[in-house]
Amino acid sequence: MGSKKNVLPFDKAGGTVVIQRRLLKSAAYLGLSAQAKALLHLMHVYWTPNRPVGFGVREAEQSIPCSRKVAMRAFKELYEAGFIVLVDESLFCSRTQSKTRTWRLTWLPCWRNRPPTNDWEMVRHDPEPNQRKA
Known part of the structure; x- marks a missing residue:
């Protein structure tokens, strides 16, 4: 006998966004604002x-919504935590x-069939500010 297909009720029209549990439970992710x-x-x-x-500060300001300063800080956080890497600078x-x-x-x-680098796993993450030694 054949096995039944497990059909999950994902939205086929709009698509789905799936993220790894180990990323969501990581100190790197939990430490983000x-x-x-x-x-x-x-x-x-x-x-x-x-x-x-392609995602810039203006898009972040409108989508989150937040101020320009907060949007820039969010990009910096993701970059320093190893979640994103700049490929090409903006041009106006x-x-x-x-x-x-x-x-x-x-x-x-x-792109070009390269596997994920998971840089966020290699970045050293300090403990929460209230747990640091003085």
Whole structure:
């Protein structure tokens, strides 16, 4: 006898975003601010295996919503924690086509069939500020 297929009720029209439990339970993820966690998930929504994620400070400001300073801090947190790596810097030119920064999400496969690097696992994470020795 054949085994039954396990059909999960995922949304087929809009797609799904799946994230690893070990990432969600990691000290790196738990140490992020709420805005950085929101940004991580927003960037994940735009991820495809064919190209880096184009997401800038303006998009973060509008999507989270937050101030420009908070959005910039959230990007810095994700970068320092090893969740994102800058692929290409932004360019603003009023005469030509402008482009946003592009990022590689380190917990996901990258374009050109490269496996995830999981840099967030290799970054040393300090204990919570209230647990540090004076």
